[in-house]
Amino acid sequence: xxxxxCLFFLFWPVAAVVSCxxxxxxxxxxxxxxxxAASNLGIRIDGLFYLxxxxxxxxxxxxxxxxVYALWRGSSNRDERATYTHGNHKLELIxxxxxxxxxxxxxxxxxxxxxxxxxxxxxxxxxxKAPIAEVTARQFEWRFRYPAIGKxxxxxxxxxxxxxxxxxxxxxxKPVMIQLxxxxxxxxxxxxxxxxxxxxxxxxxxxxxxxxxxxGVYDLVCAELCGWGHYKMKAHVIVESEADYQNYLKNLTQxxxxxxxxxxxxxxxxxxxxxxxx
Amino acid sequence: MRFGLSxxxxxxxxxxxxxxxCEQPQVNFVFSEKTNELVxxxxxxxxxxxxxxxxxxxxLTQFEGLPTDFGDVEGxxxxxxASSGEEKLIRFQVEGLQDAYPKLLGLPLxxxxxxxxxxxxxxxxxxxxxxxxxxxxxxxxxxxxGDTFLVECTRLQFxxxxxxxxxxHCHGMSGEGTGPTSRYLNPPPRDFRQGIYKYTxxxxxxxxxxxxxxxxxxxxxxxxxMPSFKLLTDDEVSAIVNYVVWLSIRGETEKKIVDExxxxxxxxxxAERTSEDGGESREDxxxxxxxxxxxxxxxTLEFATSSVxxxxxxxxxxxxxxxxxxxxxxxxxxxxxxGRKLYLGDKTKCATCHGPQGRGNGxxxxxxxxxxxTNEKYPNRGLHDIWGNQxxxxxxxxxxxxxxxxxxxxxxxxxxxIKGTPMPAFGxxxxxxxxxxxxxxxxxxxxxxx
Ligand SMILES: [Cu+2]
Numbered sequence: 001x002x003x004x005x006c007l008f009f010l011f012w013p014v015a016a017v018v019s020c021x022x023x024x025x026x027x028x029x030x031x032x033x034x035x036x037a038a039s040n041l042g043i044r045i046d047g048l049f050y051l052x053x054x055x056x057x058x059x060x061x062x063x064x065x066x067x068v069y070a071l072w073r074g075s076s077n078r079d080e081r082a083t084y085t086h087g088n089h090k091l092e093l094i095x096x097x098x099x100x101x102x103x104x105x106x107x108x109x110x111x112x113x114x115x116x117x118x119x120x121x122x123x124x125x126x127x128x129k130a131p132i133a134e135v136t137a138r139q140f141e142w143r144f145r146y147p148a149i150g151k152x153x154x155x156x157x158x159x160x161x162x163x164x165x166x167x168x169x170x171x172x173x174k175p176v177m178i179q180l181x182x183x184x185x186x187x188x189x190x191x192x193x194x195x196x197x198x199x200x201x202x203x204x205x206x207x208x209x210x211x212x213x214x215x216g217v218y219d220l221v222c223a224e225l226c227g228w229g230h231y232k233m234k235a236h237v238i239v240e241s242e243a244d245y246q247n248y249l250k251n252l253t254q255x256x257x258x259x260x261x262x263x264x265x266x267x268x269x270x271x272x273x274x275x276x277x278x
Numbered sequence: 279m280r281f282g283l284s285x286x287x288x289x290x291x292x293x294x295x296x297x298x299x300c301e302q303p304q305v306n307f308v309f310s311e312k313t314n315e316l317v318x319x320x321x322x323x324x325x326x327x328x329x330x331x332x333x334x335x336x337x338l339t340q341f342e343g344l345p346t347d348f349g350d351v352e353g354x355x356x357x358x359x360a361s362s363g364e365e366k367l368i369r370f371q372v373e374g375l376q377d378a379y380p381k382l383l384g385l386p387l388x389x390x391x392x393x394x395x396x397x398x399x400x401x402x403x404x405x406x407x408x409x410x411x412x413x414x415x416x417x418x419x420x421x422x423x424g425d426t427f428l429v430e431c432t433r434l435q436f437x438x439x440x441x442x443x444x445x446x447h448c449h450g451m452s453g454e455g456t457g458p459t460s461r462y463l464n465p466p467p468r469d470f471r472q473g474i475y476k477y478t479x480x481x482x483x484x485x486x487x488x489x490x491x492x493x494x495x496x497x498x499x500x501x502x503x504m505p506s507f508k509l510l511t512d513d514e515v516s517a518i519v520n521y522v523v524w525l526s527i528r529g530e531t532e533k534k535i536v537d538e539x540x541x542x543x544x545x546x547x548x549a550e551r552t553s554e555d556g557g558e559s560r561e562d563x564x565x566x567x568x569x570x571x572x573x574x575x576x577x578t579l580e581f582a583t584s585s586v587x588x589x590x591x592x593x594x595x596x597x598x599x600x601x602x603x604x605x606x607x608x609x610x611x612x613x614x615x616x617g618r619k620l621y622l623g624d625k626t627k628c629a630t631c632h633g634p635q636g637r638g639n640g641x642x643x644x645x646x647x648x649x650x651x652t653n654e655k656y657p658n659r660g661l662h663d664i665w666g667n668q669x670x671x672x673x674x675x676x677x678x679x680x681x682x683x684x685x686x687x688x689x690x691x692x693x694x695x696i697k698g699t700p701m702p703a704f705g706x707x708x709x710x711x712x713x714x715x716x717x718x719x720x721x722x723x724x725x726x727x728x
Contacts (some may be wrong), residue, residue, distance in 0.1 A: 141498055141505040157677050159725045165497055165506040228459060232444075234509055259606035259714075260686035 013064035017057065029150045037086065038218060038239070039210050041269040042195035044113050051109070055102060073189040120207060124175035127209045131177045132170060135208075137187035137200040140229030143221060144168050149249050153179065155205070162252045170212060171245040177209040188223035191237060197223055212239040306334045307452040307528065311687075312472065312536050319564055320543040323571050327579055335399060335438060335451055337384045340366040340430040343584060345591045346524045349433020351378040352390075355425045356409070365400055367412040370421050379432045380406040381439065387413060394418050394426035401429070407616020440514055441611045444507060445522070452526035455665070465504045469665055473586065477681030478593075481600055482694040482703035484594035491519040493682070503680040519669030527586050534582035535575075543567055600693050600705070606685050607714035609722070617719025619714055622651055623636060626704060628716075631661065636674035636723045643671065647700075664698045669700075677724035688717045 020197050023029045030037070053111070074082070085091070115122045124243060131153045132143040144167075147153040147242070149159035165224045180189050182200035190197045193216075198208045212218075222233035291672040309328070313321055314318065333339030340348045353374035361368060375382070382404040386436035389397050399413035413419060442451070450457040453470035460467045468475070477494060495515050500508030507515065543563075551558045560720040592598060607613050621628045621636075643660045656662050663669045672680075681687050681696070692713050704713065 056280070138507065139503070139505070143500070159722065165682060166508040228447075229505065236509065256684060257606075258684045258686050260602050260689065261601075261605050 003075050006068055006075060007255060008156070009064065009071060010068045012059050012107070013068075017061060020053070020057070032218075035193070037088065037193065037195050038212050038214055038216065039191075039194040039196065040213055041113075041117060041210065042193075043213075045117075045195045048110050048113060052106065057107070058104075123177065123207070123209050124211075127175035127177040127211075128207070131179050131207065133168065134179045134205075135168065135189060135200075136181045136183050137183065137189065137222065137226075137233070138183035139227050140222075140233040142166055142168070142233070142235040143183075146252070149246070149253060155179075162249065162256050164252065167238065168235060169238045169240060169245055169248045171242040172212040172239045173242070175209055175211040177207055180206040180208050185226050186224050187226050187233070188222050190223035191218060193218040198220065199224060212237075215239050254269055280478055305336060305451070307332065308450075309404045310454075310529070310532055311537065312540060313532060315544050315546070316536065316539055317543050317545050317548045317567075319567055320539050320571075323575065324532070324539065327535070327575075328528065328532055330581065331531070331579075332524075333386075335442070338434050338438065340434075342444055344524065344527055346527070346595065347520050348381075348431050350428045350430050350434070351375060351430055351432050352426065353378075354427070354463075355392075355421045355423050355518075357423055359410075362414070366415055368415045368421060369403070369410055369412045369420065371409055372409050375409060375429065377401060378429065379436050381435065381689045382411075382432065385435060387411070388428045388430060389419070389421075389582050390426045390428055391418045394425075408507045433517060434521060434524060437517035437519075437524075440510070440518050441521045441525075445518065448503070452530060453522060460498070465502055466665075466667060467503070468531075470526045471533065472531040472664065472698070473526040473589075474664065476698055477687075477691075477698050478646055478694065478697060479600060479690055480593050480598045480694065482697075482705060484598045485589050486711040487594050487598065488516070488523065490517050491522060492516060495519065497682070499680045500683075501676075501680050519653065523590060527583075527590065529587045531579075531582045534544070534586065535578055538578050538582075539570075580673050602686070602689060602693075602713070603711040604714070606689075607711055607718065609718045613715050614719045614722050616712075617685050617715035617717070620716050620720055625707060628717070631671035631700070632674055633671070636720070638671045638673035640671060642700075661700045663700075669699055674720055674723045685714075685717055685721065688721060689713055692716055710712075 032038075037046050073080075120128065129152075132146065134153060136143040136145070141166070145153075145157065145162045146162040146163065146164075147158070150159070151158070168178075180190075180198060180200045181204070182202045184202065185199040186202070188197060189200055191210065194210050194212060196208065196210045198206060200206065216239050218237045218239065220237045221234040222230055222232070226233065238248075284317050309321075310326055313324055316324065324515075327452050329339075331339060331341045332598040340350075351374070353372045353665070356371040356373045359369040359371070381399050387399045387401055389395050397416075397418050399419055400513045401411055401413060403410070403412035403707065447457045447459045448463065448467040449455055449470065450460065450467075455467045455469035457467065473485060473527075475494075477499070478484070478486040478490045480487055480490070480498050492512075492515050494504070495507050495518060497508070498504050507518075510518075548560075548563055551563055552560045580623070582690070621632075622634065629640055630641045631638075646655050646659055647662060648655055649662065649666075651664070656668075658668055661669045661671060677683075679687060681691050691701070692708070693703060693705040704716075708716070
């Protein structure tokens with residue numbers, strides 16, 4: 001085996017490390033121009049991601065370095081013979097225990113994060129107490145039901161509930177919770193910018209909480225192949241200040257109880273959301 | 279041979295599967311069944327007239343007098359490329375189309391100056407980058423630098439492209455409601471060619487306002503497969519509606535002229551007329567048809583188009599909208615009780631269809647009804663809409679409001695009825711207060727314990 005092969009095997013770990021390091025600069029990294037996650041939990045998830053990336057990178061680079069070293073030595077020294085060491089007890093122990101320790105460490109390290117994300121007992125109390133909306137996924141749109149201003153969301157629809165489609169408004173800077181449902185098949189509530197993803201299952205009502213940390217319009221997409229229109233199942237989550245959010249609800253209320261007369265007559269045929277944006 | 283011959287052959291067949299799996303959608307407008315039931319001698323001129331006036335999806339045609347935003351864009355010839363003698367196209371560079379829609383292929387181009395003034399060419403090639411257009415070479419078309427022209431239908435084409443991307447797979451290329459996915463849907467997608475839309479803000483006999491259709495596109499229809507297209511921009515939604523209405527106008531025009539001919543020249547009627555009992559010879563009937571086509575058909579066509587266009591224009595007038603004279607009567611137990619009495623009473627007969635409890639199971643759902651179009655009984659029990667679908671009356675307890683859940687939406691459903699369905703208009707018989715009482719009662723049903 002020639003030295004060219006050593007260079008060949010040296011090239012790949014170097015290329016991998018360089019392209020990973022470049023990824024954020026050329027937009028191959030996280031969504032929305034590699035911006036930091038738009039939720040605090042998301043930032044923690046990113047941290048976990050980077051930790052795993054670091055561990056795997058060290059292992060990858062380390063093993064590749066050993067490989068290149070072995071190749072290099074073998075190619076420059078024709079006299080030395082390789083020794084066959086099948087069943088070396090010490091080696092077997094080393095390469096079982098080290099990955100085992102790493103995996104155990106990761107498993108323990110992320111437990112708090114997982115609990116905060118998924119276990120209702122650890123959800124922020126304020127969010128659990130007052131879910132802001134019921135989100136119903138259906139082929140191929142997202143429907144939202146908010147409680148009336150000053151009231152709490154009930155499991156069953158109420159006469160003064162507020163409704164909207166494909167546009168969910170939430171306030172930022174505080175944890176909010178939604179109740180996720182599906183009307184037909186399995187869908188998945190995915191907020192890439194907030195690193196939130198939860199499947200919606202028919203017959204279940206699944207609580208999902210998140211805390212957006214900055215204003216903006218974020219995509220809500222369906223991450224489950226739910227039918228031919230799956231790719232169209234897209235909505236906007238509009239993260240705004242508490243005041244704007246209350247204003248939105250007020251406008252929605254006005255629209256919802258519109259009787260064809262009165263001051264919103266001018267734009268009555270506009271959708272609910274637009275009336276508030278103008 | 280572990281891989282196995284059968285698997286190998288499957289693998290080899292894969293390209294074939296993938297080719298046959300892609301059904302190419304129809305690229306021409308389809309004609310209605312009724313048109314195809316005419317004798318060929320009558321169907322042919324009808325089809326030709328429709329193609330002349332409306333073109334086809336990939337060769338749209340501008341027709342004056344429709345309430346449609348066709349979207350003309352002006353341009354002028356910059357340079358003409360010398361073409362070899364055998365070339366069938368003339369290519370020329372243009373100015374002024376930089377802001378136009380980048381895809382102008384197939385659109386009509388009307389010459390507004392030069393030798394070909396008044397002539398219409400079809401755009402055979404268009405390169406947005408270089409601003410080059412190619413049209414058919416004819417004796418009259420001889421573009422010179424400086425000649426001006428209009429490219430027609432750019433707005434309509436924009437709407438068509440969006441429609442084909444977002445709506446066509448259910449509603450079909452011609453708006454006939456039979457796109458590739460339609461067979462899986464219940465209720466089936468709407469056939470636009472009758473020009474009737476269920477959920478409008480307009481008076482009982484009026485068509486839909488553009489704004490009504492825009493609202494439907496943006497909000498979707500809860501309880502059906504029509505999803506919300508809220509993420510499209512307002513401009514895109516209005517372009518889609520512009521195109522959908524144009525498809526409706528095309529379909530309605532076709533229906534009107536075919537209805538005129540059907541009575542005398544359908545295959546069935548002609549067969550009867552030329553049978554022994556009928557006693558006419560086929561030559562006589564065809565002679566009569568020829569005369570009709572020469573003398574009366576142009577007027578029929580003109581009248582059909584203009585009356586349809588007028589109806590759409592009127593619907594978009596301000597006074598076409600139903601506006602209650604009194605505000606909503608406060609939603610009190612008393613008002614709901616008055617509403618309940620009306621609901622059960624003889625004045626409205628709501629319970630006949632929607633059932634005494636509002637469960638959608640009134641006695642009318644057990645009867646055999648007559649199809650008003652054919653005067654024959656439907657094969658199934660229950661109510662039907664004009665598109666021929668069986669139509670259960672709404673269960674009022676479900677809290678799903680297809681036409682919108684605002685009080686005004688429910689009011690308008692009662693005032694104007696639901697167009698194309700047996701739900702009648704109560705705008706005359708009931709006073710505003712009575713209507714509001716009914717609205718209050720109906721809207722309370724989903725939350726009542728019963
Ligand atoms: Cu989905």
